[in-house]
Amino acid sequence: MWRTVDPDGRIVVLHEERWQHIAVEHPELSRLRPLLLATVSLPDEWIAGHRPGEEWFYRENPGPTRWLRVVVHFHERQGFIVTGFPRRSFP
Numbered sequence: 001m002w003r004t005v006d007p008d009g010r011i012v013v014l015h016e017e018r019w020q021h022i023a024v025e026h027p028e029l030s031r032l033r034p035l036l037l038a039t040v041s042l043p044d045e046w047i048a049g050h051r052p053g054e055e056w057f058y059r060e061n062p063g064p065t066r067w068l069r070v071v072v073h074f075h076e077r078q079g080f081i082v083t084g085f086p087r088r089s090f091p
Helices: 016-025 031-040
Strands: 002-005 011-013 045-046 052-061 065-073 078-087
Touching: 002 031, 011 031, 016 065, 016 078, 031 078, 045 078, 052 078
Parallel strands: 011 078
Antiparallel strands: 002 011, 045 052, 052 065, 065 078
């Protein structure tokens, strides 16, 4: 399990099971776990997701695509990274 803090000071956790999901589904990110966590702590863009309690954190130009999106679900004041994936466009 890994932790970071988002710009609002909330703790965000990445569990091993979720990291494995990201690394398997998006092998281009398999060596970029620190970047995934940094995207949450210092996003270039940050918007509400489609569901209540969901927020999307973006890093611009991380390679190999234009954007990296990290999806976080919040419960009370703690967040849990659900997934992360490359995007060609914002959002």
